[in-house]
Amino acid sequence: MTGSASAQARAATEKLLRLAFNAGETGFDPVQVSDLYSHTVCAHVFESLYGYDHLARPFKVKPRTAEGMPVAEDDFRTWTVRIRPGIFFAEDAAFGGKRRELxxxxxxxxxxxxxxxxxxxxxxxxxxxxxxxxxxxxxxxxLKDKTPFDYDAPVEGLRVLDRHVLQFRLAESRPRFLYTLGFFPGMAREVVERYGEELSAHPVGTGPFVLGRWRRSSLIELKRNPGFREMVYEAEPNADDAEGQAILAALKGKRLPIVDRVEISIIEETQPRWLAFLNGQLDLSAVPGEFIAQAVPNGVLAPNLAKRGMRMQRNIGSDVTMTMFNMEHPLIGGLAPEKVALRRAIGLGIDLKREIQIVRRGQAVPAQAGLAPNTYGYEQHLKTENSDFDPARAQALLDLYGYRRGSDGWRRQPNGQALTLEVATQSDAISRQFDELWKKNMDALGLKTAFRIGQWPEQLKAARAGNLMIWGLGSSASSPDGQDALERGFGPGAGGSNLARFKLDAFDEVFRKMGALPDGPERLALFREANRLLLAYMPYKFNVHRIATDLSQPWLTGYKRPTFWLDQWQHLDVDMARRGAAG
Structure with missing residues (x-):
């Protein structure tokens, strides 16, 4: 058989999973990225010590590369982990042709x-x-000596006890350090040193997939890691979860990853992304808001889609959307009363009900604070001013603090200078709908808006550098604990998770206290105080929690939207014969 014929034969039998992202990635170095799309790819290439059961709900932590659960001692100040021997990195030139054990x-x-x-x-x-x-x-x-970071210097709190045993020693009690152990990946020093500044294009991990083709913000291909260890499908769905039990029955014992390749297309516009799914070119898709009425009328899968064997899942996402205000910007930022009043007036002028009804087609619920559903600290029945739409009160706030209308009808700053809100946005159709609603809301308050259009990865880069005034974005929970979401207000995180660059000593003190406390009433009271401070100073206007309506093709088995973890593609199966028969 010729080489080309052999390749065609493999292509005919390999299992291919086809997906789409609605925004571009930024790279594949887990240490440097902060966006969901890049982290999702990284989660399938690299492995942390611990992960989550694919089907257990709300969640169950399980060892991944660790050999058993960690040993916590000294009131959760000392954590010891044993790594399972015999796990190897994917082949790479950095290893000089030798197998490299984790x-x-x-x-x-x-x-x-x-x-x-x-x-x-x-x-x-x-x-x-x-x-x-x-x-x-x-x-x-x-930083002080302006010298390279010394990776070889001994560190009291981070010790390698032997080839496969790692120990952390912490300054204070950290009852939830287990979640941190499930956050950071295992990476090889040789790879980092070989590729340096190009590392984001050369991810080398121990996970089920390796990076294949990559066309930035266009196509990402992952291929089965040929050196991935023997691992089979196992899960622990809840006893009353019929769907989870059926998935387990269908896939139990299959070697992971089940599929041979994953192709992720970057399709920013909702209409072509949805049409690609309807035409069978994608195996899985969230239903865009503008197509909800046709695809899922009254919350029920449309008969024409049900007839094709498609399956539907609906969940309230473990996420929150928000409007970020740059607290270092001279016009919108700062803690002065008139600046706080401006941000709060903007917040009161945002019509969330209309956003949910018109733009999101009912696929969201108003956010009362910044914590995501399904995480510790989130209160389902909480009601705060955050969700209020009160233009009259907004107008009164602006008048009270000196934001008077000029002869042209637009408000000016208290010092008489012009006031223009510069809002970062993207060029896709759904962003244009949000922009139209924003302008209508702000026009009603007499606040002039100018839009700064760019690609999502570039806007994120600018936000991290403090170069945006206002930007709307979303954030998904990455662990079961709500404190992760509050990091967006933590002063030392400015430029990282804290895109607003908010700095308030009172908030930082509350944030630090809750990290050392066990879960319980005292810690929940700190969550409420942190929420109160964020709502009072408003570095972010929290908007909605999105409802995800996912449709999967009849040939896809195993999908169940993760609550907050990112790796799942190795657990999905594609019936290629059935896909082929569907045309």
Whole structure:
């Protein structure tokens, strides 16, 4: 058989999963990225010590590369983890043709990378707060002496006890440090040093997939990692979860990953993305809001789609959308009363009910605070001013604090200078709908708007650098604990998770206290105080929690939307014969 014929034969039998992202990725170095799309790809290439059961709800933590659960001692100040021997990185030239085993030193090195000033990691602030003894001092030494970060220097709180045993020692009690152990990946130092600034294009992990073709903001291909260890499908769905039990019965015992390739197309516009799904070119899709009435009328799958064997799932997402205000911007930022009044007036002038009805087609619920559903600290029945639409009160606030209308009808700053809200946005159709609603809301208040249009990855980069005034975005929970969401208000996280660059000592104190407390009434009271401060100063206007309506093709088996974890593609199966028969 010729080489081309052999390739055609493999293509005819391989299992291909086809998906789409609605925005472009930024790269594939987990230490440097902060966007959902890049992190999702990384989660299938790299592996953390712990992960989550694919079917258990609300969640169940399980070892991934660890050999058993960690040993926590000294009131959760010392955590010891044993890594399972015999796990190997994917082949790469960085290893000189030799198989490279994953060791405890790889996780120690990876954790240190978040502290290396060179990488400007958005994850640094949250990991710093875990209080690993001696690690931040190593970072400060590099900054002070203007020398490279010393990865070989001993660190009291991060010790490799032997080839497969890693130990963390923390300054304070951290009852939920287990979630951190499920956050950071195992990376090989040789790979980082070989590729340097090009590392984001060369992800090399121990996970089920490796990066194949990559056309930036266009196509991402993942291929089965040929060296991935023997692992079969296992899960623990709830006893009363009929859907989960059926998935387990269909897939139990299959070797992972089940599919051979994953192709992710970047399709920013909703209409072509939805048509690609309807035409059988995508295996899975969230239903865009503008097509909800046709696809899922009154919450029921449309007969024509049901006849084709499509399946529907609806869930309220573990997410929140928000409008970010740059707290360092001279017009919109700061803690002065008139600046707070301007942001709160904007918040009161945002018509969330209309956004949900008109733009989102009913596929969202108003957010009362910044915590995501399904996470600790979220209160389902909470009602706050955050969701109020009160243009009369907004007008009164602006008048009271000196934002008077000029002869042209637009409001001016209290010092008499012109006032224009510069709002970052994207060029796709759904963004244009949000922009139209924003302009209508702000016009009613007499606030002039200018839109700054750009690609989503570039807007994120500008936001992290503090170069945007206002931007609308969403955030998904990455762990079961709501404190992760509150990091967007934590001062030391400015430029990372804290895109608004909000800095308030009172908030930072509350944030630090809740990290050391066990779950319970005292910690929940701190969550409420943190929410109160964010709503009072309004570095963000929290908008909605989105309802996800997912449709899958009849040939796809195993899909169940994750609550907050990102890896799932290795658990999905595609019946290629059935797909082919469907044309």
């Amino acid at each position: 060791t405890a030193a790889d996780y120690a090195y990876s954790f240190k990378r978040y502290f290396d000033p060179r990488w400007k990691s958005p994850g640094y602030a949250s990991l710093k707060e875990e209080g690993v003894l001696g690690l931040d001092a190593l970072r400060e030494r590099a």
